[in-house]
Amino acid sequence: MSYEQDEDDQYNAGYDVGSFPKDFGYGPFDQDGDGPPGPLTGEQKPRILLMGLRRSGKSSIQKVVFHKMSPNETLFLESTNKIIKDDISNSSFVQFQIWDFPGQIDFFDPTFDSDMIFGGCGALVFVIDAQDDYMEALNKLHLTVTKAFKVNQGIRFEVFIHKVDGLSDDYKMETQRDIHQRANDDLADSGYDQIHLSFHLTSIYDHSIFEAFSKVVQKLIPQLPTLENLLNILISNSAIEKAFLFDVVSKIYIATDSSPVDMQSYELCCDMIDVVIDVSCIYGLREDTEAAAFDSQSSSLIKLNNGTILYLREVNKFLALVCILREDNFDRQGIIDYNFLCFREAIQQVFELRNKNQVLVALNTNHHSNILNSHNATVNSDTQSATLNSTAIQS
Numbered sequence: 001m002s003y004e005q006d007e008d009d010q011y012n013a014g015y016d017v018g019s020f021p022k023d024f025g026y027g028p029f030d031q032d033g034d035g036p037p038g039p040l041t042g043e044q045k046p047r048i049l050l051m052g053l054r055r056s057g058k059s060s061i062q063k064v065v066f067h068k069m070s071p072n073e074t075l076f077l078e079s080t081n082k083i084i085k086d087d088i089s090n091s092s093f094v095q096f097q098i099w100d101f102p103g104q105i106d107f108f109d110p111t112f113d114s115d116m117i118f119g120g121c122g123a124l125v126f127v128i129d130a131q132d133d134y135m136e137a138l139n140k141l142h143l144t145v146t147k148a149f150k151v152n153q154g155i156r157f158e159v160f161i162h163k164v165d166g167l168s169d170d171y172k173m174e175t176q177r178d179i180h181q182r183a184n185d186d187l188a189d190s191g192y193d194q195i196h197l198s199f200h201l202t203s204i205y206d207h208s209i210f211e212a213f214s215k216v217v218q219k220l221i222p223q224l225p226t227l228e229n230l231l232n233i234l235i236s237n238s239a240i241e242k243a244f245l246f247d248v249v250s251k252i253y254i255a256t257d258s259s260p261v262d263m264q265s266y267e268l269c270c271d272m273i274d275v276v277i278d279v280s281c282i283y284g285l286r287e288d289t290e291a292a293a294f295d296s297q298s299s300s301l302i303k304l305n306n307g308t309i310l311y312l313r314e315v316n317k318f319l320a321l322v323c324i325l326r327e328d329n330f331d332r333q334g335i336i337d338y339n340f341l342c343f344r345e346a347i348q349q350v351f352e353l354r355n356k357n358q359v360l361v362a363l364n365t366n367h368h369s370n371i372l373n374s375h376n377a378t379v380n381s382d383t384q385s386a387t388l389n390s391t392a393i394q395s
């Protein structure tokens, strides 16, 4: 059963802070059969850095979101004293590395190779403990983002105002406003107005951390506009209120339609995935096979007592579509199911294009111009596949 992170899909390595610049190579990692044919090397994967002061909650976030650790267990996590690299390969879309940094990391240490660390980085998540005095954290944030920006202007900066579970709603808002203001003022004062920081209120004790991480990961998926477009077409032709495309293992949503996300809907959909997986694990597994609980037969329908329906369908081995719709609109289930099949086919095409692209990239690693061309080709073809499939769904 594959809901636990597959050991083969994961390559964890710890590096002493003092020695990390000397040895940053990756070992090969196995890719599941459904993934890209050419495995992405560590260098090709987008990298997310987790930084912040000691005990701000970095390791807890990584363990809870990607390793199914229960929030209470994080109380026993030991302080990180080396960089921990973690390959996340749950689905073909969600492939990246997370580097968890020790809180005490010193950018002025001569062994800190900022070019290498920030150079290949897609997003930098800076965690601030909102239950603590955050002035020191703001100084470190400023130092970190300016240092990173000098090396790589393409990095997305995400600030998690973390541990907000202990704060009242008013205090949460006030803290966010204050941190936002001070962080941006500091940047403006030192002439870095062009640096954009995104802020998220997070806690490992509710779904906010999954929601925030979903947004971080989405920004690293080049196919996001195509996926969003497909979801928009699906919901408008099926009278669905809201649809999420979930990575089942981590419960982060890799795309949703363009209507606003409300936290309650997201939580409902997360809970539905838990229910489906739990019931499948208890009743759906055969003793004689090693089959996964989530497979091509997986689907579920839950009717809530407020006239709302939650509908889950398997998209591929890693992804599920979870929709929220009104009960009245479910009487033509055949249309919804037909549209879903068109949607699944379209997603498949996006995957295939992406896989072809990765093979090209692997073949041309030494020819940067070729890599660029293949990436552009993928973007164009993705758009075409979305157009093609919009016709299929409407017909």
Ligand SMILES: Nc1nc2c(ncn2[C@@H]2O[C@H](COP(=O)(O)OP(=O)(O)OP(=O)(O)O)[C@@H](O)[C@H]2O)c(=O)[nH]1
Pocket: 052, 053, 054, 055, 056, 057, 058, 059, 060, 061, 071, 073, 074, 075, 076, 077, 078, 079, 080, 081, 101, 102, 103, 104, 162, 163, 164, 165, 166, 202, 203, 204, 205
């Ligand atoms: N209340 C609350 N506590 C949290 C939350 N996230 C983490 N913690 C607690 O914060 C403490 C520190 O968490 P860690 O994940 O070890 O922090 P870290 O940033 O990795 O620390 P270093 O490894 O020292 O850099 C632990 O006791 C966690 O249980 C949260 O969302 N809310």
